[in-house]
Amino acid sequence: DGGITQSPKYLFRKEGQNVTLSCEQNLNHDAMYWYRQDPGQGLRLIYYSQIVNDFQKGDIAEGYSVSREKKESFPLTVTSAQKNPTAFYLCASSPRGALYEQYFGPGTRLTVT
Amino acid sequence: QKEVEQNSGPLSVPEGAIASLNCTYSDRVSQSFFWYRQYSGKSPELIMSIYSNGDKEDGRFTAQLNKASQYVSLLIRDSQPSDSATYLCAVSLTGGGNKLTFGTGTQLKVEL
Numbered sequence: 001d002g003g004i005t006q007s008p009k010y011l012f013r014k015e016g017q018n019v020t021l022s023c024e025q026n027l028n029h030d031a032m033y034w035y036r037q038d039p040g041q042g043l044r045l046i047y048y049s050q051i052v053n054d055f056q057k058g059d060i061a062e063g064y065s066v067s068r069e070k071k072e073s074f075p076l077t078v079t080s081a082q083k084n085p086t087a088f089y090l091c092a093s094s095p096r097g098a099l100y101e102q103y104f105g106p107g108t109r110l111t112v113t
Numbered sequence: 114q115k116e117v118e119q120n121s122g123p124l125s126v127p128e129g130a131i132a133s134l135n136c137t138y139s140d141r142v143s144q145s146f147f148w149y150r151q152y153s154g155k156s157p158e159l160i161m162s163i164y165s166n167g168d169k170e171d172g173r174f175t176a177q178l179n180k181a182s183q184y185v186s187l188l189i190r191d192s193q194p195s196d197s198a199t200y201l202c203a204v205s206l207t208g209g210g211n212k213l214t215f216g217t218g219t220q221l222k223v224e225l
Contacts, residue, residue: 042216090157102213
């Protein structure tokens with residue numbers, strides 16, 4: 001089955017701890033994206049990557065870091081510097097030449113207390 | 114002014130009616146427009162894409178694009194209770210790189 005997987009579905013952490021969210025795709029898509037969604041709000045872009053070993057900051061990159069060492073994988077680290085990390089995190093991917101068409105994984109709901 | 118605007122709703126329609134969802138955007142030269150459906154607690158699902166002026170139909174869904182007036186709409190014919198969800202409009206804005214800007218979504222409720 002082709003698709004985008006995110007793990008875990010739910011994640012709980014204590015304040016001050018870094019946490020890494022996984023995103024894997026086997027669709028052979030070139031571009032990958034990380035968004036966060038807060039209740040009643042739209043999706044806000046954190047980071048995106050169009051090719052391996054390259055990524056760009058989105059609108060709310062502060063307190064987050066990413067890597068893109070493999071085409072299939074785009075993990076997101078939420079650092080202790082992120083002031084309000086509790087949110088629903090969504091990973092998406094897009095094939096080359098798709099005119100920005102993006103497909104989403106199931107999401108990870110992170111709760112930091 | 115927000116770059117992509119949607120009425121948050123909720124928009125309530127009776128079963129079998131046509132639901133009309135609207136989205137306006139700020140960038141006159143935007144090229145790509147998408148509608149996503151998001152059920153509560155789930156991730157967004159791409160349901161329609163449209164790139165040129167006019168209508169595009171796919172089953173019960175019709176996307177309408179008017180670049181001169183900078184709006185895109187989604188019509189859902191014969192609305193079903195299973196269509197109850199939040200609908201997100203997404204637009205590729207000029208100068209935004211290879212990325213989309215999302216509206217905050219319109220909540221649709223289809224009532225029996």
